[in-house]
Amino acid sequence: MKNTQAISAFLALGQETRLNVFRLIVQRGDKGLTPSEIIEKLGIPNATLSFHLKDLLDAELLLVERQSRNLIYRPNAEQVLKLSEFLLDNCCGGKPCSLVQPLQKAKAK
Template identity: 75%
Template structure:
């Protein structure tokens, strides 16, 4: 993945409503959601939702498919996986990234 592609995706997700929309759609997986379903769940006005969906599609985070009269938005799983790989590619200097068990010390009174 190129830096410019990752930046475009992160910029699109850097707005709270778009992040909420994306997270909701990701929860549904490849089944996807219609704009009406998103409006019902998040209460975003139609025009605002349309703007945010356009931004997410342009960033390649969402795929859109027409089914009869409905548009179905689903996550672009390939891009999501690529973003995860991109972020973790050089993680932990080549060592396993699993954190050791953290023990909490409690203060005695």
């Protein structure tokens, strides 16, 4: 991951509404959520949600898929994992570390 990609992700998550939207979508995992479900759960206006979803998509933190007339938003787990690896890159001076081992196990799956 490049610095610019990490900065984009951090900027997207650095706003409270976007962070709440992202966390809600992560809670649903690969089932995802439609915009109407997000609006219902968070009580934010449609236009506001569209603005925030665009930023999360631009940061590659979300994936979107059209199913019939609905858009389904899911977390981009691969990108989140890359972001975590970026943050922990060279943790403990490159020596084996208990912080990184769970990430390596998750990546191996």
